[in-house]
Amino acid sequence: MDLATFLVQCLNALQYGLLLFLVASGLTLIFGIMGVINLAHGSFYMIGAYMAFALAPFVAQAVGGGFFATLLVGLVLAVALGYVLEWGFFSFLYEREHLQQVLMTYGLILVFEELRSILVGDDVHGVQPPAWLAGSVPLGDLMTYPVYRLFVSAVCIALAAGMYFVLTRTRLGMMIRAGATNREMVQSLGIDIQFLYRVVFAAGVALAVFAGMIAAPISSVYPGMGNQVLIVCFVVVVIGGIGSVRGALFAALLIGLVDTFGKVVFPQAAGVLVYVMMALILLWKPDGLFRAG
């Protein structure tokens, strides 16, 4: 592997890892704070990707179009979706057993997949990145790298920095961190846990939807894309330690590296490498690398 190929693979690994982080950070917070194993989280990613595809014509008609206008509309819809879902489906489940939540969110996956099939159909679609991001930059003498992938990495880094700021420097972030460490204590200190749950859930949904929307031009849009992401994100969450955003970032980048280079170096065993790594890490540290609290 020459230097240019190595560099390209590094950039791919970084971009994949950061995208995983966006989805997994919401999952780990929802799990850590609300104690809900949300299997439908992958569906939010899928919904995001399909929104990037299906909303674009409507947005184009209403405000003259543009990828970013679509992103914005999608984000607003995502927050609304998260709020309504928490209110309608999750709020009555907190006192139930974990496995009841698993069953309900499994039901939601089926419903979302079929609604997607009814509304948009089962075809694979491509999404065009905005024109000014469509080019490539030269890397070395022979290779080029698509600008849009760099853009995705940059956006993810900006969002990660934003999350870091909110979580460590604001009052809301303090409540969220406290909630991930000790839920009962936070509640007994008089913090409105219902409100906190709704904020966290809506933010988690918005992150996953956003990740799906910006990933759409890279990965294309296809049925079943949510389930694939879901399993990898659970791997990220448990490697990082439940409830730990820092752990999720570390684990997502690690998985990005292992998966990307695994496909180049051991193409035969690429699919299983991630699982081997997770098993080894959990046997070494049964609570993940950075467990909150």
Added chain:
Amino acid sequence: MSAGAKTGGVALAVAAVALALFPLVAGKFGVDLVTKIMVFAILALSLELLVGQTGLVCFGQAAFFGIGAYTVVLLSPQYEAVSIFWLAPVAVLFATLYALFVGALSLRTRGIYFIMVTLAFAQMAYYVFHDTPLGRGTDGIYLYVKPAVEVAGLTLVDLDKPLTFYYVVLGALALTFAFLAVLLRSRFGRALAGVKANEQRMRAAGYSTYAYKLAAFTLSGAIAGFAGVLFAVKDGFVNPELLAWHLSGSLLVMIILGGLGRLQGAVIGAFAYELLRLIFQHEPLFGAFAKHWQLGLGLTIIAMVALLPEGLAGLPAEIRRRRVGRAPRTADADA
């Protein structure tokens, strides 16, 4: 015996008789369908032993099932029948050994971490059959000649006949159910219930809980492998999807839907899941929407979670409670 236990016993007997008489009224399709569901019911029972009785949520049960099924096909020569009396034990043994290995390692972790480690080991087994020459890839392998059930050259049972095989599977289901029911009443079973309720306390009481959990895990893998043997003989075909996490997930859905903590829940759940799927796929009933059968299934599952906290098997108890007019259950009683 309480009123509930008595009606439960009667219901069980009625169900067994109904299954035994079913082929008299059903056609070829029905017999084939119920045979398949009963194989899944055995598999679901193996998972119920772990999830419902011991409190260990395993997300890799399909691996043991698939290993049992693949062993049968891989060890059968192409043109002659092999005796089931050594084929089945060897297949179950392989599944058991893998369960012992997975259990020994993954029981170091707990909760969601345990769920994910069992998934990881199942995925590793999946890739062995999917990506190495051993499993011959995605297309799977056919079993051309079904194993023979012979004693001294005399064929006792012809597994190639669907009706005969139906009763073999029904017998296997009844045996598995009875075995687990007896096991759970034994000292071992009570210890598992103790581990589920409060593991710390069991340890304080002097039980080596790790050994008990490992024994349950291994036994569960053996039963899953046994179900795999039946599946391979029934369809005469195996492919890597038998080990995929989709099946492990569906199994969890079955037993939760049926109701955890009761053995009959696993069987009811397997039937309910497959029959619901069939109903929503029924074209005359749903027309163009039959294509979107997952929508109906998903909405039904959500409604059941909302209305039946104890699953389908908890329905009679729920009705009894309402009729007696006791105060509604509190959330704590659910935990």
